Amino acid sequence: DTAVSQTPKYLVTQMGNDKSIKCEQNLGHDTMYWYKQDSKKFLKIMFSYNNKELIINETVPNRFSPKSPDKAHLNLHINSLELGDSAVYFCASSRWGPTEAFFGQGTRLTVV
């Protein structure tokens, strides 16, 4: 009964490939996010969804396309992977408003 779960935990792939990371939350939250953590551990928001609607896109390359089929899921699809995409990607969710975000365990993406 993990609150926010994302799969896979690890992903190694070649440049140019397309890959997806899945995220599901069972907390009944309205808002879901994708964050990218780089090699220096800096966490930067990529996307924010509220009730399946995109509300934040932080100038992420359009090779990254989030998809929210319902409030409990927010998947991240990445086309034409580049070496610089290597990072840890975190999915998170929260209630709408001033509450904390709950994070998944992260997906370490390595592009070779």
Add this chain to the structure above:
Amino acid sequence: AQTVTQSQPEMSVQEAETVTLSCTYDTSESDYYLFWYKQPPSRQMILVIRQEAYKQQNATENRFSVNFQKAAKSFSLKISDSQLGDAAMYFCAYRSVGTSYDKVIFGPGTSLSVIP
């Protein structure tokens, strides 16, 4: 735009001692939430403590407490009786209240080592 700064990239503390991690933020808003998250080597993000800006009382959670200075836009975390399991990256974070531009903004983190 809001920003969060943590001026100490690395800190160390002796086991059982007390350590304080610094955080400052910049905002023009009067109401917001502040958080400290811990990220151990397992990379799981764990909420340590939260503070509501309209509350003057500093939040405490067991060995963790904050010193919230709203006028100075400062939000430091004090860890008392440090334990080996406290070794981790600590992130200070900010979230607006009542805005449609909703996100949690993180500082760059402080890596805390605990010396046995």
